[in-house]
Amino acid sequence: MIGIIGAMASEVDGLKAKMTDCKTETVSGVEFCSGTINRTQTVVAQAGVGKVNAAVTAQTMILKYGVDAVINIGVAGGIEGSLKIGDIVVADRVVEHDMDTTAVGDEPGFITGIDCVYMDCDVAISNRIYECAKQTGIHTIRGTIASGDIFVAEDSVRNRISEQFNAAAAEMEGAAIGHVCTMNNVPFAVLRAMSDCANDDSHVDFPTFAAEAAKKSIEIITLFLAEDVK
Ligand code: ADE
Secondary structure, eight states: OEEEEESSHHHHHHHHTTOEEEEEEEETTEEEEEEEETTEEEEEEEOOSSHHHHHHHHHHHHHHHOOSEEEEEEEEEEOSTTOOTTOEEEEEEEEETTOOOGGGTOOTTOBTTTTBSEEEOOHHHHHHHHHHHHHTTOOEEEEEEEEOSSOOOSHHHHHHHHHHHOEEEEESSHHHHHHHHHHTTOOEEEEEEEEEOSSTTHHHHHHHHHHHHHHHHHHHHHHHHHSSOO
């Protein structure tokens, strides 16, 4: 079974609508919809915004549904220079850009316990998602996705995340899901469509373009779920 997590209704409702034999269950206030999408056994959840909501949802999918992999879908603020609103980033790795124990000598982003800064996405799943994204003709890149409990809407914050982590995009959940999956040895991937460019215009661009961008990530993950090799 594949677990798919989005933060907002616009990031998952269109996918849930494609599910047949949907069973729902609410755990920790999060609704999990399990069933079949394009012949693939899937559980889809709307986690809510931010790292803790995403972490609780990923851990529940692992413990209660025994998922073989978790995929995070939705929207993000583009940072890499070629990205425009509507473009796609498929993560190679994720980082928590707000994890900061530098005062005691650690590198920015270092996570004590799993003892790393970057968490690697599953290569085979990410490659397949990337191929599906390219099939749509949308400009798609691979790179680092940086997550934190901050909606990035200032050039100065965007520049800090770019310089410290060479991030292609910023959002608020992917690395939390990566963190939980790394702790549990479960493969994970992150697919994001750009709703804004994580800059001084984001407070206007995000509300204008988020719903349209979210549809693109749903379109791509639907193609992925239609593939025969799981
Ligand atoms: N999700 C979409 N745009 C974002 C931004 N600018 N910052 C954080 N998360 C986002």
